[in-house]
Amino acid sequence: MHAAVIVFPGSNCDRDLALAFERAGARVSMIWHKDTALPEGIDMVGVPGGFSYGDYLRCGAIAAKSPICHSVVAHAERGGYVLGVCNGFQILTETGILPGALLRNAGLKYVCKAVQLTVVTTQSAFTRRYEAGQTITVPIAHHDGNYFADPATLDRLEAEDRIAFSYVNNPNGSARDIAGILSQNRRVLGMMPHPERMAEPLHGGSDGALLFTGLVQDLAEA
């Protein structure tokens, strides 16, 4: 299982994300945003958190147009797995791989704390190691995590069981308490909380680790 972690100018969770993949048993290649192609045989792409391009214009907007992102979109369209965390989620919505957008937090404040999430669906490689309805604790750290989509899109996400995680106590105004969503083929996950920052006991908890171990093992078996 070979994962690529994309590095943009301003990414700051790239090494954490790479470590979480490695601990789960994956081989990881760090890919610079100016590269135009992913290495051969990539199973999984991680789009990390941070402040790509200084959040200029809109969070994730410039990164979404960078050379490597064309390859990430192509990888997703071929049915490849993609995980976008925080700024990575914002980037995935800006590319159009995932629907909706992330607005400024309703409370206007940057929120940095551990929050409780409900695992809404276990029907994905990312979430199948959890139990449906399970509550897990994962940190958030963002200013623009207020998930927005029009009501028809939100209804479709619910009807298609594509809400992966929801907040127990909504910290940012997200529509329908959404913390993370899946693509239609369930192989792309975008989420604002940081599972890679709660992936081993020294982090204060390891609720995020199952996302990575489940994904890596399931892909290895596939």
Next chain:
Amino acid sequence: MKARVHVMLKNGVLDPQGEAVRHALGAMGFDGVEAVRQGKVIELDLTETDAATALKSVTEMCEKLLANTVIESYRVEIA
């Protein structure tokens, strides 16, 4: 020629920054401000000399990068 692009959050999309500005204005004693919406203005210097071509080109820029049409609307002025 120059182009000026106005980007605003769409009606119905919560604008917490505009709302905070409205609160501040009220606290400063400016009465009668019912709503504030905050947007951005982007100015472009273009080599294009034909207004219609410039408008078409800037509109494409808006659709592809300058605005996120999921949440934002835009208006282009060519001068």
